[in-house]
Amino acid sequence: MNKTVRDLHVAAAELLRDDYVLLRLIDPTSTPMPPVAPGQFVEVLVSQSATTFLRRPISVNDFLADRGELHLLVHAVGDGTRALLNLKAGDSLNCIFPLGHGFTMPEADAAPSHYLLVGGGVGTAPLLYYGRCLKERGHQVTFLLGGRSRRDILQTESFEALGRVCVTTEDATMGEKGFVTNHSVLKQEHFDAVAACGPKPMMQAVARYAAAVGTPCEVSLENLMACGLGACLCCVEKDVHGHNLCVCKEGPVFNIEQLQWLISK
Amino acid sequence: MAHLQVNIGNLSLKNPVLTASGTFGYGIEFADFIDLNRLGGFIVKGTTLQPREGNDYPRMAETAQGMLNCVGLQNKGAAYFCEHIYPLIKDYDTCPIVNVSGHSPEDYAACAAMIDALPAIPAIELNISCPNVKDGGMAFGVTCEGAASVVRAVRKAYSKTLIVKLSPNVTDIAAIASAVEAEGADAVSLINTLMGMSIDIERRCSRLSIGTGGLSGPAVKPVAVRMVHQVARAVRIPVIGLGGIMNAADAIEFLMAGATAIEIGTANFIDPTVTVKVIDGINEWLDRHGVADVHDIIGCV
Known part of the structure; x- marks a missing residue:
């Protein structure tokens, strides 16, 4: 599974609470997203915070392969994640993904559990x-x-x-x-x-x-x-x-x- | 297209861009993002004769324009490297360089001798400057006698290009550079991290498990450029410059200060494609300024 670094576009940024934002990201070039497994995460570049140097790891909240949509739920806990609260539809967000080893998925023919x-x-x-x-x-x-x-x-x-x-x-x-x-x-x-x-x-x-x-x-x-x-x-x-x-x-x-x-x- | 090829001892690099040890894994971690064959070379994670677990978590703290780390040379040892990692990296058309560390001159030499036997590894970088281990590491790198003792032992055991990575946590880095040159080092690389500390004021304790760590990133760059400039004038062997390089302009600063090649470290964490951007950026700068050969700017300041 190949990792990629891309500028994704914010299709929608929905404040779920004053310190939680749900970001729906798409690839503006319509390049297909690599497969993303549940439990994997994204390293997000925070560009609008002077005190933030490193990327912020954010887990994948949802991934709609057919629509090419990657959803990230961000909780503002420090300067970096707080800067992400200010993202608006149309903004760009540089992302490295998919990262890490996710949750175990049962085999396709596994008995219902x-x-x-x-x-x-x-x-x-x-x-x-x-x-x-x-x-x-x-x-x-x-x-x-x-x-x-x-x-x-x-x-x-x-x-x-x-x-x-x-x-x-x-x-x-x-x-x-x-x-x-x-x-x-x-x-x-x-x-x-x-x-x-x-x-x-x-x-x-x-x-x-x-x-x-x-x-x-x-x-x-x-x-x-x-x-x-x-x-x-x-x-x-x-x-x-x-x-x-x-x-x-x-x-x-x-x-x-x-x-x-x-x-x- | 400017001429970018440089020599470090007997080592010929297709361009002056290397990666700094501890920030680039074994190279293969970055193969999804860049063509490793484009690099002048890559310096892999610090390797010791015996496996090391490194220090306890937490090992990292973000700071203003940089980060502290106290990883402490976690690695699976030289035998594991030779058997399991070397086969994965030996066929790249670049120079894979192994960073070697130890806790005594004999220990460094034994590790270097094992790496000497690997035909596709044309050079080692001797780490006498890790601030995060108690036994050895920086202890050797802060005195001329200590640095010389390690290089003397390794020089007898190692036949290929020997680079010595210097600590900035010293009073006179040029004197240390001269001491390792006198013992037969083919090049010096500098700077390793600057020793630092960061405190969590709510919990009233250090953010790092061992209290202190090594500072890297753009925060250290002016210190690094100054030291490269100083050392380049004190020794005849090539100098490899590193410390906070984030882009081609930063790399060119180091070249102008006297570095024959540069290493990119912490920037790999921010942008895994930064190395090829720096190679392209150096080339563009040289073309734009009508400079045909990168050697024409090395040490020009």
């Missing part, structure tokens, strides 16, 4: 595309989305089009009160596989749940990175043997069996 996709904060972004790919292969998907409050739960209509959506909020303003791992669906349903993306403590809690019920679990990490290509070795995470995994190249998605998380807890 039930997937639980757990997300917190902007970590819900890659689960939308993963859920859509799973549904298109005939699998059942349940989304479990967590946040501090109602305003943290985004894109619910898009998720509901793909499967059941369960929500937890810490202040009980939406769904069940508490953390994602407190949700009643975990006791009621059996899942064949779990995937999680969000804050590390949340993913570690999900990993412990999955290990306890014996379900395979993948997590998507967001370690600080410079190149996104496996060249600089800045974004490492220890594997079970104490060796460094390169999150940008060997990840960002890992099976929790590869990581030290379950050993250290």
